[in-house]
Every structure is written in C-alpha cells, then in structure tokens.
Amino acid sequence: MATLVPLSAIDSTLVEQLLDAAFGNDRHARTAYRMRLGVEPLDALSFAALDDEDYLAGSIQLWPVALTDPKGRAHPMLMVGPVAVMPGRQGEGFGKALMMASLGAVDAGFDHGAAPLPQVMIGDPNYYARWGFVSDHTGDWHCPGPFERHRLLVRSANPAVLPTHGMLGPWHSPLAN
Ligand SMILES: CC(C)(COP(=O)(O)OP(=O)(O)OC[C@H]1O[C@@H](n2cnc3c(N)ncnc32)[C@H](O)[C@@H]1OP(=O)(O)O)[C@@H](O)C(=O)NCCC(=O)NCCS
DSSP: OOEEEEGGGSOHHHHHHHHHHHHOGGGGGSHHHHHTTTOOOOGGGOEEEEOTTSOEEEEEEEEEEEEEOTTSOEEEEEEEEEEEEOTTSTTSSHHHHHHHHHHHHHHTTTTOOSSOOOEEEESOHHHHGGGTOBSTTOTEEEOSSOOOGGGEEEEOSOGGGSOSEEEEEEOOOTTOO
C-alpha cells in the first residue's frame, strides 16, 4: 500500500532518477517540459508515493501554467505531470494513489480560490479519463513543441468557460511556493 508524502520531503536526486527510469534520459526535450519552463512545481499539489519499505515508487508534480488566448489574455491552469511510477512497480495502484492525492488537493481548493483552476496534461486518454480528463475542449489549443493532439487533455469543473483557442506556456503565478 502506498504512503503519500509531500514531494518536497524527498531527495531531488532520487526523484530525478525515478523520472529517468520512467521516461528516459531524453525526457527534458519533451514538449511538456517546455510548457512549464522556468517555473517550479507547486509544493501543495506534488507528492511522492513510498512503498511498504519506504522506497520511492512514484511521483507526481503539478505546475502553474497558462493558456494565452488570441487577445493575449492569460488563463491560469494547473499542469499535471509527470506522473511516474518506477518500472517494475507499475500496475500496483501507485499511479492512482498519486492522482487522487493531487486532484483531491486541487478540488479541496488548495489555493483558496473560488473554483479550482482547470487542470491540463499531455497523457494517455484511456488512463486519465477515469478522473475526467478529456481532449474534447483542446482541439484549438497549442503547445510550444510537437504533441499528439488526442493526448492533450483537460479536466475542468466548468468546461463551458474554457477558452477555445490559445497557447500553453509557463505562468509565473502568485500560487508559487
Ligand atoms: C501511467 C502510470 C503513471 C500509471 O501508474 P500505475 O501505478 O502503473 O497505475 P495504477 O496501478 O495506479 O493503475 C492501474 C490501472 O490503470 C490501468 N492502466 C494503466 N496504464 C494504462 C493505460 N496506459 N491505459 C489505460 N489504462 C491503464 C490499469 O489497467 C489499471 O486499471 P484498473 O484500476 O481498472 O485495474 C505508470 O504506469 C507510469 O509511470 N508509466 C510510465 C510513465 C508515463 O507514461 N506516465 C504518464 C504520462 S505523464
């Protein structure tokens, strides 16, 4: 069973090793990294999953990003990911536990905002649909690099107010730690 702790409590070298193992050493070139270039993960929403022997089994990070619409208005969002579970430990429930921890904190209003910010990610729609992530509203959203359109997903309590067009990028936000 997973024990969840704030990611900031874990040695960052161990987290980097986990991410290399899950995504490969070339992961920094991914578009997802460019979307949040220069911002730090949000401490209150980022977690580590430890196994029964307190070894690091998985991690999740959330970041402040924004979708900038064609009029130049920035719409703040939370970027989910990377979600990483150590190869060899996948399929044991760590990923689900991490997602529930972060999304639970978002839904509980971690930033004391009126409504949770929309959450965006590049990920497998078959896996992330269970939490309400869909590609339905992202058809005219752009990213700073190549991506597979069906993998650009958003979760929002009120999809009707999502901008229809825009470019995703880092947001130097007042939410920062
Ligand atoms: C994707 C990942 C985070 C899932 O974590 P995990 O701990 O292996 O998954 P869990 O054990 O929590 O969840 C297992 C459930 O998800 C399902 N599942 C796992 N990967 C899936 C996928 N790609 N598509 C659909 N369902 C998937 C399993 O069938 C299982 O379903 P069930 O609950 O109905 O039995 C993990 O496998 C991983 O790190 N993969 C490599 C990195 C990656 O691709 N990260 C995601 C992009 S940010």
